[in-house]
Amino acid sequence: MGKLEILVVGGGPSAVAAICAIVDQAIAGDVCRKVRVTVVERGGEAFRGLAFGTEDDGHLTNMPAHSLRIPPREPHDFLKWGVEHGHVSTFAARGSVYVPRRVLGDYLAARAMEACEVAERHGLQIDLMGGDVVRLKRDGEGWTAELATGRTLRADQVLLTIGNLPSSRLRRLEGATGFIPHAWPARRLEAIPRDARVGVVGTSLTAIDVLATLESQEHEGPVTWGSRSGLLPRVRPDYDADQEIRHLTPERLQRLATAQGRGLSLDQLFMLWSMDCVDAGLPVERIDFLRPDARDPAERLRDELAASGSPDLRFSLLRAATENSAHAWRALSPHAKRTFSKRWSTAFGASAFPCPPRNGARVLGWLESGRVSHPGQLATGVDAVRACSKGFEMTYADGSVERVDWLIDATGGGYELTASGDPLIRGLLADGHLRAHPFGGGDVDFETGAVIGRDGRVARDLHLIGAQTRGVHFFTNSLEKNALAACAAVRSIFRPQRQARRLAVA
Structure with a gap:
């Protein structure tokens, strides 16, 4: 029997997580010599992704260094790597825990190359090639990938880590x-x-x-x-304190959604959030973070910058709650999701996805100087x-x-697959291998990222990871969450029963 051929389409951060997870799983299962991985990156420098391939130190990460990592590596892995390579200490000395994106890009590339070196020592073949996969066709029990050059690749398992697609709004x-x-x-x-x-x-x-x-x-x-x-993004505190979430938990969300039958309402979800806020001692008037702020943007920025040196309890609670955002989104009823998407998603994003203080200060400077209207x-x-x-x-x-x-x-990535001009996505939709999710991106299995086709069947040999699973996972602009999804997809490929069937020695 030949090797298990795994094709990774896209070479950004989610692909790095997938490669690390494949190496770990193959070593754990003692099947390294029975697996071959091919990574196809359509453009740019492999493993960095577009946003982290920038050389401009003015482009900062939106998360503090201590919270960044690429699973399956341990917590604080980026911080440890940065200290070892002299990056984080340098920028911390300048009064910022938010580092240039190129430093995170260096980290991603370094961890990917380390994984490739470990794979080589264990006999696991990983090939990296430049190219643009424009079509995936079902080929017996696997797939044939067609590149823009006309070259084809055969794969038993495909991981689509294609990142953000261009917005279709304009x-x-x-x-x-x-x-x-x-x-x-x-x-x-x-x-x-x-x-x-x-x-x-x-x-x-x-x-x-x-x-x-x-x-x-x-x-x-x-x-x-x-x-x-x-709406402008709020300013993120330099540091935030850990907060325990007792009510807005995955277990309680699932239990309540099951009892409801059709899912939770927004009022029920907000009630759980309010209970966590009250338990933590947050003043009642600060619980509703979606309430419009009528102040002038410059005035608000000045106030938030003045307070950014200390942890903010509401933001700490919000950060803790967003850890369960995929489960909260899954628990909502279709009506609640439609209402949220139409009325509240922008206000939520302004609070849940804030900017570093240094960027907040820059925005304030632009507005006050009149350079930007x-x-x-x-x-x-x-x-x-x-x-x-x-x-x-x-x-x-x-x-x-x-x-x-x-x-x-600059509205960000696009999630309407039916409006996408990407030939790979268009082909998957046309052939019925993928169906668009009504709330954005493609429809996938919640636990594994396995793609769901037009007929409702789950394709266990085709996985979609990252930004284009927005309708299922909601919070898909997080490097760590997308990386965790990549790890879950890889684990599903290497499950013992699947491994026994595909990797048994003939």
Whole structure:
């Protein structure tokens, strides 16, 4: 019997976790010489991903160094690696626990190469190749992958770690002169003349990275920054204290959802959150973190920056609660998910995915200096942003119009697979191997990431990991959570009964 052929499509952070997990599982099962892994990376430097491949030290991680790692490695693995290589101590001395993304990229690449070296010593073959997988076809009990060059690869198991797809919100503008459809890689922005009028659509963390890129490039022209909601991310404290969650737990969520039959309501979910807040001593008036903040953005930023040196109890509770976000999302009823997605997801993101204090200070500086204008209520729908004879027109909620020469879509990744132009995704959907999830991304088995096809069957030899499982896991912009999902998928491949069937010596 031949080797178990595992194909990993994509070479970013989730692929690093998958490789580490494959090596660990193969060694534990003493089957290294019966497994071969092929990793296909479509572009950029392998193992770093687009966002962590940047060389600009102005692009910071949005999580503090002590909380970063790539499972299955132990907690604080990134911090330990950083200290050993002289990175974290250097940046901590500058008063920041948030390091440049390139340092995290170095860590990811180092851990991947270490895993490959361990694999080689044990006889496990790992091949890395550049290329773009454009089609997956069912081939008996496995798959045939077709690359853009026409080359084909045979695989028994496929792990799709393709990362973020471009947003489809402004897709109608693709091809227009001066339109940049994605924030990464940052070098795309080098084409913008220094004195050009620039419009940045989106006010989340991705947009802050775009503005940091323009700052690094010493852009001098006016920049208009806005989004549909006008909400800016909150400022994350430099440190947060550990908090115990007693009510919003996976076990209780599952038990209540089962008892409900069709899942929990938003009110029931908020009640569990409120009980944890009260237990921790959070003042009642601070429990509702989704309440709109009517203050001027600059005023709010000043207050949050002043408080960022000390742990914030509400944020510490929120961070602890988001550890169970996938289970909370799974427990909600379809109606509750629709309501949340339509009315509350943006406000939730502004609080749950805050920016580092250093970035908050930069945003405040941009606003106070007038270098960046933030009207607050710019609509980002396709009816509000259009190409014109000399650039683009951005229409505001009050009917006023701003003209810009260049327009950057900084709304983040896209999750509507049916609107995707990616040939691999389009082929999987057309062939019925994958079905789109109504709340974003593709439909997968909650525990293993195994893809669910149009007919509702679970394909145990095809796994989707990361950003494109948003409808199932909700919180898919977390490096650690996506890495844990990769580990779960790999464990399902190496389960004893499957291992015995596929790896038995003929």
